[in-house]
Amino acid sequence: MQGNQAMTEGAIYAGARFYAGYPITPSSEVAEICSRVMPKIGGIYLQMEDEIASIAAVVGASLAGAKAFTATSGPGFSLMQENLGLAVMGEVPCVVINVQRSGPSTGLATKPAQSDIMQLRWGRHGDQMVIALCPATVRECFELAVRAFNLAEKFRIPVILAPDEIVGHMRENFAVPEPGELEVIDRRGPSGPVDRYRPFAADGDGIAPLAAYGGDYVFHVTSSMHGPDGYSNNDPANAAWRVEQLHRKIERHLDEIVMTRRYDTDDMDVLLVTVGATTRSGRAAALEARRRGIKAGVLQLLTVWPFPDREVAALAERVRSVIVPEMNYSGQIAGEVQRVLGGGTDIRKVNSYNGQIITPQDILKAIVADSPCGPI
Amino acid sequence: MSHATGEKYLKNGVLPHMWCSGCGVGVMLGALVRAFEELDYRNSDIVVVTGIGCTGKADDYLTTNALHATHGRALPHATGIKAFNPRLQVVVLMGDGDSVTIGGNHFIHAARRNIDVTAIVVNNFNYGMTGGQVSGTTPGDSLTSTTAWGNPERDIDICALAEVAGANYVARETTFHGWELKEHIKEAMIKRGFSLVEVFSPCPTHFGRNNAMAEPREMLDWLKEKGLPRERYEQLNAEEKRGHFVIGKLVDRDAPDFNTRYEEIRARATKG
Numbered sequence: 001m002q003g004n005q006a007m008t009e010g011a012i013y014a015g016a017r018f019y020a021g022y023p024i025t026p027s028s029e030v031a032e033i034c035s036r037v038m039p040k041i042g043g044i045y046l047q048m049e050d051e052i053a054s055i056a057a058v059v060g061a062s063l064a065g066a067k068a069f070t071a072t073s074g075p076g077f078s079l080m081q082e083n084l085g086l087a088v089m090g091e092v093p094c095v096v097i098n099v100q101r102s103g104p105s106t107g108l109a110t111k112p113a114q115s116d117i118m119q120l121r122w123g124r125h126g127d128q129m130v131i132a133l134c135p136a137t138v139r140e141c142f143e144l145a146v147r148a149f150n151l152a153e154k155f156r157i158p159v160i161l162a163p164d165e166i167v168g169h170m171r172e173n174f175a176v177p178e179p180g181e182l183e184v185i186d187r188r189g190p191s192g193p194v195d196r197y198r199p200f201a202a203d204g205d206g207i208a209p210l211a212a213y214g215g216d217y218v219f220h221v222t223s224s225m226h227g228p229d230g231y232s233n234n235d236p237a238n239a240a241w242r243v244e245q246l247h248r249k250i251e252r253h254l255d256e257i258v259m260t261r262r263y264d265t266d267d268m269d270v271l272l273v274t275v276g277a278t279t280r281s282g283r284a285a286a287l288e289a290r291r292r293g294i295k296a297g298v299l300q301l302l303t304v305w306p307f308p309d310r311e312v313a314a315l316a317e318r319v320r321s322v323i324v325p326e327m328n329y330s331g332q333i334a335g336e337v338q339r340v341l342g343g344g345t346d347i348r349k350v351n352s353y354n355g356q357i358i359t360p361q362d363i364l365k366a367i368v369a370d371s372p373c374g375p376i
Numbered sequence: 377m378s379h380a381t382g383e384k385y386l387k388n389g390v391l392p393h394m395w396c397s398g399c400g401v402g403v404m405l406g407a408l409v410r411a412f413e414e415l416d417y418r419n420s421d422i423v424v425v426t427g428i429g430c431t432g433k434a435d436d437y438l439t440t441n442a443l444h445a446t447h448g449r450a451l452p453h454a455t456g457i458k459a460f461n462p463r464l465q466v467v468v469l470m471g472d473g474d475s476v477t478i479g480g481n482h483f484i485h486a487a488r489r490n491i492d493v494t495a496i497v498v499n500n501f502n503y504g505m506t507g508g509q510v511s512g513t514t515p516g517d518s519l520t521s522t523t524a525w526g527n528p529e530r531d532i533d534i535c536a537l538a539e540v541a542g543a544n545y546v547a548r549e550t551t552f553h554g555w556e557l558k559e560h561i562k563e564a565m566i567k568r569g570f571s572l573v574e575v576f577s578p579c580p581t582h583f584g585r586n587n588a589m590a591e592p593r594e595m596l597d598w599l600k601e602k603g604l605p606r607e608r609y610e611q612l613n614a615e616e617k618r619g620h621f622v623i624g625k626l627v628d629r630d631a632p633d634f635n636t637r638y639e640e641i642r643a644r645a646t647k648g
């Protein structure tokens with residue numbers, strides 16, 4: 001199965017019944033599959049006039065009760081940012097697949113990159129936070145799609161599933177989970193008296209139940225600053241509470257949201273921090289390094305945002321050096337790792353930004369160069 | 377006969393509203409809630425989707441379901457709502473900037489798709505909320521805060537655009553014609569498929585002041601004089617037609633709406 005297909009099937013497994021999108025390589029397979037499957041399973045497929053409309057339709061459908069998603073890549077993801085901000089502000093669950101391709105602008109339209117890492121986090125204006133996940137295998141495409149919906153529904157937040165093109169187009173065999181095998185979380189609706197429902201009155205967990213348009217609970221959602229009742233509210237104290245709440249509902253649940261995988265990290269001198277396809281090269285490089293007597297391990301970030309600060313810090317403590325291979329020029333992940341570890345730690349970057357994958361050899365070179373024995 | 381007030385759709389406590397005296401947006405809102413009442417809609421059946429602008433603020437005063445979206449993007453939000461739950465009555469309130477300037481592409485495609493929502497466009501010929509800048513519906517040569525020497529561009533006819541794009545129902549009224557406006561809104565809401573009610577409306581604070589109609593009355597008089605039913609408009613010669621515009625129902629047809637068509641596709645997909 002292909003990565004894009006696995007994400008689509010994962011979405012449907014999680015209960016997605018609404019897809020709106022606009023075709024763009026390397027994500028179009030998601031749209032094509034949805035166009036065929038959605039009408040058969042009582043879902044809706046809409047090809048909108050652009051990506052602005054696509055995410056808008058997703059937000060609308062979600063408020064009408066759908067588990068809703070869209071898929072795109074670079075240029076389309078840029079167009080989605082304003083309405084993704086509305087989804088953050090209105091706490092509207094939704095999933096956006098952004099199959100990362102090379103930029104800037106039209107760039108190398110069909111080639112992979114991992115250069116949207118910062119855009120995933122900061123693409124929208126204003127104080128806001130979203131969750132972003134990066135799979136490295138086709139199985140992870142499926143599993144993280146399910147997770148993406150679970151997190152979106154539970155925390156009322158947009159979740160961005162962001163494989164690089166390599167993972168999106170990769171084909172691998174895996175046993176598709178049976179129904180019931182993976183946890184599927186549904187939205188928590190309101191239960192109290194109808195006239196008391198306040199769609200933004202966060203409970204102890206920092207999240208308010210969300211009704212659906214057309215049910216008994218009538219409610220307001222707005223892109224403007226609003227009070228617990230969902231109506232506009234310009235009071236400074238309220239605004240501060242809202243901004244804090246939008247962050248805290250995530251910050252309080254990092255244990256549930258932040259996912260990483262460790263490979264050979266029990267005894268290591270060199271730590272590789274990787275996402276997406278680079279994880280595969282990193283693992284191959286680490287194995288080869290061990291064969292040559294250098295103890296290397298890999299920390300794969302499945303969740304890139306919120307950034308796995310604690311996990312990176314805990315592992316980095318034990319090693320001589322940290323290497324961050326990533327498919328961008330600017331070292332977007334390396335910068336975060338540096339932030340976590342502070343100026344004292346030397347971080348080695350291995351970057352590619354020509355649309356080509358980082359090979360195990362590229363990474364091995366960095367590992368070896370860093371070894372006290374020098375180049376072997 | 378008791379007179380519909382639409383009160384049960386209005387939020388207590390937030391009136392008086394934000395609009396300037398003489399503004400037409402409130403007239404539209406009054407017609408809308410009366411239309412809701414006369415059609416006996418329940419608040420829970422209605423979703424009002426608004427754009428950003430003076431018109432877009434209307435949801436603040438409503439007790440129906442609402443989504444106050446982003447500038448120009450109200451229609452695609454409404455499309456998602458209606459496509460997923462066809463039982464909802466979806467009404468979209470937009471300014472002329474929202475609907476056909478920044479949001480022009482969505483407007484065309486919502487009409488083409490024939491999604492069963494009712495778009496109500498308050499056309500006040502400029503961007504009211506941001507200080508009276510030129511819009512896609514500002515007539516040529518008019519003065520606005522960004523066309524100090526006159527507008528070099530032409531204005532677009534929203535109703536004609538909706539018609540060629542495929543809307544099932546199109547009507548134009550002015551805020552002077554409140555009762556007719558309410559009646560057309562009702563027809564539009566009952567009609568299946570994309571419907572548009574355009575409301576020519578005064579913005580005395582900006583468009584009026586910039587174009588020698590600063591008194592709220594003056595713009596209303598202008599709308600009253602220049603808006604003619606089609607039969608009367610057609611009797612004018614070409615010279616006289618300039619400056620006048622047609623009001624009333626302009627398009628009424630029954631092409632299948634998106635959800636009806638999608639049901640057919642679903643049937644085909646499950647068979648095939």
Ligand SMILES: Cc1ncc(C[n+]2csc(CCOP(=O)(O)OP(=O)(O)O)c2C)c(N)n1
Nearest residue numbers: 428429430431447471472473474503504505
């Ligand atoms: C993307 C974006 N661009 C610009 C604005 C600023 N803005 C807010 S309302 C508005 C124009 C409103 O005009 P119109 O839609 O005609 O509504 P009116 O206020 O006249 O009712 C603009 C430009 C915005 N909110 N968002």
Ligand code: SF4
Nearest residue numbers: 395396399430504579
């Ligand atoms: S600025 Fe114009 S459109 Fe806005 S409230 Fe005032 S009169 Fe109405």
